[in-house]
Amino acid sequence: MSECNVDDAASNEAWVPFKDRPEWRDLKPIPQDDGPDPVVQIAYSEQFREVYDYFRAIIAADEKSERALSLTKEAAELNPANYSVWNYRRNILQELNKDLKEELKYISQVIEDNPKNYQVWHHRRVIVEWLEDVTDELKFTEKILKEDAKNYHAWQHRQWCIQQFSLWDQELDYVDRLLKEDLRNNSAWNQRHFIIKNTTGYTDEIIKKELKYSQDFIRKAPNNESAWNYMKGVLQERKLFDFPGVLEFCHELYSKQIRSPFLIACMIDCYEEMLELGKPKKEETLQKATQLCNELAEEHDTLRREYWQYIARSLASKYGADVSGDS
Amino acid sequence: MATKNHTHRDYDSKSSKYDDYINFSTSMSRDELLKKKHITFLKRVLQVLPSQQLDTHRVSVAYFAISGLDVLDAMKEIDDQRNNLIHWIYSLQVQPDPSGKNLSQCGFRGCSMLGHLYDSHKAKGQLIPYDSSNIAMTYTSLVSLLILGDDLSQVHKKSVIAGIRSLQQSDGSFVSVLEGSESDMRFVYCACCVCYILDDWTGMDVEKTVAYITQSLSYEGAFGQKPFNEAHGGSTFCAVASLVLLDRLNSALTENQLSRLKRWLLRRQESGFTGRPNKPADTCYSFWVGATLQMLGVLVLSDVTLNRSFVLSTQSPVTGGFSKYPDHVPDPLHSYLGLCGLSLIGEPGLSPIFPALNLSQRAYDHLSNLQRQWREKH
DSSP: OOOOOOOOOOOOSSOOOGGGOGGGTTOOOOOOOOOSSOSSEEOOOHHHHHHHHHHHHHHHHTOOSHHHHHHHHHHHHHOTTOHHHHHHHHHHHHHTTOOHHHHHHHHHHHHHHOTTOHHHHHHHHHHHHHHTOOTTHHHHHHHHHHHOTTOHHHHHHHHHHHHHHTOOTTHHHHHHHHHHHOTTOHHHHHHHHHHHHHTTOOOHHHHHHHHHHHHHHHHHOTTOHHHHHHHHHHTTTSOGGGOTHHHHHHHHHHHTTOOOHHHHHHHHHHHHHHHHTTOSOHHHHHHHHHHHHHHIIIIIOGGGHHHHHHHHHHHHHHHOTTOOOOO | OHHHHTGGGGGSTTHHHHHHHHHHHHHTOOSSOOHHHHHHHHHHHHHEESOGGGGGGHHHHHHHHHHHHHHTTOGGGGGGGHHHHHHHHHHTBOOOOTTSTTGGGOSBOSSSTTOOOSSHHHHTTOOOTTOOOOHHHHHHHHHHHHHTTOOOTTSOHHHHHHHHHTTBOTTSOEESSTTOOOEEHHHHHHHHHHHHHHTOGGGSOHHHHHHHHHHTBOTTSSBOSSTTSOOOHHHHHHHHHHHHHTTOHHHHSOHHHHHHHHHHHHHTBSSSBOSSTTSOOOTHHHHHHHHHHHHTTOGGGSOHHHHHHHHHHTBOTTTOOBOSSTTSOOOHHHHHHHHHHHHHTTOTTSOOEETTTTEEHHHHHHHHHHHHHHHHHO
């Protein structure tokens, strides 16, 4: 929901009160009516109050003019989360046929100062839509992501641009670069899935390639949930069983004494699927799965002890008609 | 306990840093819930807010304070303000114009910023351009009224529902205001809450809504804000709560999807909960993720002790209130969600909550009574 930022210090050095601005003399400001006994009052500064008194007056008159445009800038600066101000600004931009390239430059600056604000990203998106020009968008989002590689707003905007303007070509290279910088960047893994799903799709051939890609990263950091989630996600519409390399890969790591909870969970999933498909050696498979659940519960993922015990119990009740499980 | 739980992290280079963080936060944890301090903090929020950036969302901040006091079982503390609060919230309702002209704008605004009059009778018939409701403010206004014990008799129910309906997009998602905004799972959730509360699902195309939600299920097994967006604790709460309110949880998701979802959610626990893999724990996810686990019936499988001590470590012993991380500045959102997170795991002295609507069980029972009366009338 809404972010609770403390306001930035006012950036304007010399603010001129409206009574000293001749161009506003004809307009009567409209005060806010908060009733006789206001609650959750905002401690408005005098400047804030005055700017918004004039903003109300402009809205009431539905005035779309140069001075109204500059007023929206002042109002947005005081509260960039005010969606009504941005909406009205867009109406004026259209009405006055303003240079949208300039607007894009302006909103870039505002976003850089408020990178986690919904309203400013939305404003940018509408401007890009109107311009039908995405020349700067990938570069711009990249710049924002450099500051915070997991900024959800920036990724959303980037995905929208890529989808809207078919910018699929270079994106896997970008993702690759990000993952080399930080293999725990879950947003980058997600982007990888987004690109492949919408271009080549996860064909058998691509799946094999992506399994190898994620497994290489898992070898580097076996405890990285992001890479495991991606590897499992690649296979979500298939059977793990159709890719015997997965269980082999797990066995290989396990034999090297790696006990990452994600590794062990993946092995449990492989065994569970074998049970589901009614493969032979049912009792042995169930026993292996149960054993691994116990390892997680007792040693390698004790925080989720209750969960792994629950998984062991449900496997036993589902597939162990004559196996009573482990107490 | 904390160190033992994290032995598996030794494989990765970043883990030691993380363990330090955990040790730091648990060693700093305050064992007791500072109930009195939080009451003071939330009562102060109801009087004055520190940030001008909260202006357009004032009613949602009031909701954090009102509902927080309810969860603290301290409604009597604001008994004298009750009528005034109810009156103020109703003053934020967009009055339907007799001409029907502004029907799609109806609902509640977050504040009086655009210049409408406090007196609803005088405000009626005075149309202000762009004066639309905001879906999140409609939701938080309605729940706040319920918590305050109001019977919603002054809510223009049909108009509010018409307002909600006008915000649904062709892909099933919702925007927050008629004039246009981003559209995502947050507003889907708000729409579901409003339709549920007013007991009128004509406010949306239900099938489209359900389709949007299921399309936003990511390869990770949890929900993003939109199709293909990264799975996130907040959007996952919104998606699951919406399905619960729609009574579609078990038909919209397969058993396999539900199991994967449960695992993703439980894996969010580090000490407190995280919103995404490889991000640090944050107080609010003890609610977003905790409540989702509760709705799925598996919150009992999480580690209550660690969760509790993390949330308590984010209390401010000076001002009261909670922040997202230990030793940060507290804010209304994290204060409220921290309390809810604790209520979910049975913290003594806190009222139980009804997670899907994010209000107390007491307020939920009040709503159920109202709905029974409305149905009898029809």
